[in-house]
Amino acid sequence: MRIALGIEYDGTDFLGWQRLSHGNTVQGALEAALSKVAAQPVEVTCAGRTDAGVHGRCQVVHFDVPVEREMRGWLQGATSNLPRSVAVLWAQPVADEFHARFSARSRRYRYTILNRPMRAALDARYVTWERQPLDAARMHAAAQALVGENDFSAFRAVSCQAAHPRRCVLAVGVRREGEQVIVEIEANAFLHHMVRNIVGSLLPVGRGEQPMAWMAELLAGRNREVAGPTAPSTGLTFIGPRYEVHWGLPAEVSQS
Template sequence: MAVEYDGSAFSGWQRLTRPGEEDRREEATVQASVEAALSFVAGQPIGTVCAGRTDAGVHARAQVIHFDTPVHRDPRGWMLGTTTRLPPSVCIRWCVPVADDFHARFSARARRYRYRLLNRPVRPALMRDYLGWERLPLDAAAMHHAAQALIGENDFSAFRTVHCQAPHARRDMQEITVRRDGEVVEFELQANAFLHHQVRNIVGSLLLVGRGEKPEGWIAALLEGRDRTRAGPTAPPGGLMFLHPLYPASWGLPAEVSLPPTPDER
């Protein structure tokens, strides 16, 4: 399934209460809402696995999940039945059956995020839950040029939160662009996977370059230094959207989450 959600009112994707931890069931999460709706449609408990967890306040256009169940419903029934049991801020965009060995997280080859920032002297009134804001003028071209130092497989320790639980900080940054559209500056990033707060920490650091407080080469120095304390602040969550993961075409998923077919797959 592809889940679309406005993360403004949620404490992130993941269920918060685990064995031995403080009970946080009163905090709303997208996963808990989706699993409750799926379980109602199935008539039995359903657990889900997602392509990439998102933080509190972060949105998603096509968060891909998978679940296993012996219950038979047609894809349209799963999609519409689940959506009717979800809050207005969440819906199921599509549903397709997959092979038993498909895994929403481990089968993905890449993830793509977009951060949108309003760059003007006055804070936003409209769309304020979906935009970051910077009042000082930003040089989008300088930020784009500086960001190219992050392309490739690198140790991104300088851009991970101290709470990140990943066993290592090496990630393959496949693409990163910064562009301006009027008063809005967009940052778009694609990598094989992302660390906790990695996108927001990269954006926060690039803003120092955009404001002229740091030279373009500073981003490369941060990457090399691997020291989070020297990087910029974490950008607010509202401007961040998880666009979608990407899977090999051989899985037969919708085009928006599929990589171009390889010669062997054509």
């Protein structure tokens, strides 16, 4: 039987999603919890791996098990064996052809910037602090140059292991909500550090240090060395993937 789960997590205290032999990861914690419910080893496949410190609003995974449990058992049993920073949101059986990674049509990220003179206290784990005033409208206008299928080498980490740098950005938006500036981006897939590198380049535009045309120039130049620095992992949340509706997954991860 193949089962899909929706997972929420605070990534602050993890070394990222992917299982490692030398530290705590979200995948490691989830597989340990599911293995207790199944009474045998369980391995999961996720929609998109996240780095150390990055959060997940609705990560989707799938796994195969020969044992039968009620969906409530996977949901509550796994969550009760997980650290408080990780929870299973939903569980349901899926077709054997479903694949959490390869069936996803797109993925969505949100980056939250606290834009005020003083740093955060209550929200420090979930925002990046920028004390200088940001013009969200300028950032939004500049970011539209990224929409479409392009070579994103200018926003690709040196350590990226992707086969090629071309990705298709479906939508990108920047808006202000009170003291927060929020960057949201949806693409078919992402390169390593792509969102954080895009945000790191949008910040100088928002501060007025670079013109709005700078993002288009960086994209065309394909040179990571002249783009902005990588923004901190704090503030980045993987909102989740989107799948075609025929898979029957919850609305939050299904294409509208």
